[in-house]
Amino acid sequence: MAAGPDVDRVAAAVADGPPALRFPYDATVLVAKPLRTERLVLRPLEASDAADVYEYQRLPEVIRYLPWPERDRTEGYAHTAKRAAGRVLAADGDFVFFAAVLPGTPATDDSTRDRIIGDFMIRTSSVLHAQLELGWVLHPDFQGRGYAREAAQALLDFTFETLNPHRVQAFLDARNGASAALCERLGMRREATILEEQYNDGEWQDTAIYGVLRREWAAARG
Template identity: 40%
Template sequence: MPAISLPIRTDRLVLRRFDGGDLDAFHAYHSLPETARYLPGPAKTYTQSMERVGRYANFSFEKEGDWVALAIEAAGEPGLQGEVVLKWLPGRGQGEVGWTLAPGARGKGYGTEAAQAVLRLGFEELGMHRIEARLDELNGASAALCSRLGMRLEARHIDKWHYKGQWATELIYSILADEWRIGSRG
C-alpha cells in the first residue's frame, strides 16, 4: 500500500498524527464513562491514555493488521476533538473504520467529516475494496453516522461481545469501493 500523506484536510477539519501535546485532551474524554460506554474496557487511566497516545503517534501502516489513528482538529482551532481510525484487516483490500469524539465535538458533524476523509483515504489512496464499521447495537449515534456515510447494515450478531458486565449485540456496517465512488459523486 502507498504511504499515507499527512495531514489530511477537509472543509472544517485537520486529521493529523498524534503528538505528546494531545495527552491531556485525550485523557479528558477517554477517562469519561460516557466515552468508554461503547469501547472495549473501562474508562482509561492517565497511564493508559499515555500509552495509547504513544502508540497512535508512532503508527506504521505497511501490512495487514496495521492501523492508523489520526487526531481530529477543527481547522484554525488547534486542540484535539477526537480520533478516527483505519485498520487494515486480513484479506485482500479489507479495512475497518472507527471514531471517538470528545463531548464538546459531538453533534457538529465532525465524526462524519473525519470518517468520510478516512474512507476516501482507504478507497482512493490505499486501494481498499471494502471498509466496515463494527459497533454496539445500542450506539445509535454511530449507527446514524454509518448511514450518513452510505454504509449498509450487513450483519447483526446477537450477544457477540461480553463487556462491561453484559452481553452486547454487534452491528456490522460496510461499504464497497464501487459504492463509495458512486456515492461520492452525488
C-alpha cells in the first residue's frame, strides 16, 4: 500500500512520542522575569490591574464574541481578581492570565505605572493528552497594530518551549473574524466548527476550534 497523508500523519504522531507536559508549572517565576516582545511585557495578571482591564472589559464591542456578561465595575474587578489568582498549571482547567503591558503608556488609574492593554490566557485542556488552550483580549484602542499577534506568538512559543504540549488550541465564536485571523497568523488551523454549541445573549452560537500541533509549530519556527 502506498503511503498517503494519513499514514504519514500517523507515523509523525508516533514519532512525536506520548504526552509529556512539563507540569506542574508555577507562573510566579514570571513576575520577576516576565516575557518580553519587541514592544510589550507579558507578566502574570494581578488584581491591581483591574482598572486598566475594566477599560476594555466594559466595552460592548469587546464582549461581543466573548461568553461574558456585562459587568459593572465591582463585578469587573472581582472577575480580574479571580483570574489573577490562577498561577499554577497542574490539572485540567487550571489557567494563568498574562497582562500585556505597554511600556511608556501610563495606566488609566495611575500615571506612574505602565498600562495594561490586554490579557492573554493559557488554560489546561487535558493533562492526560498534553493539550493546552490560548485566549486573548485587547483594548480596541490598541487593536489593528499587531500587538495581539506579537503577544500571542510570544505566548505560543513560551507554551511549546516551556510546557511541552502536544497541541495548542483556541475556541472562538465562529463569527469572530478578528480572532480567526489572529489564529491563522499564528499558524493555527481551523479544525472544526461546532454548530450551536453555546447559548449566549439570547442566541445560539457556533464555536470554531483552531489548533496547531507541536511539530507544525516547530517547523514554522524553524
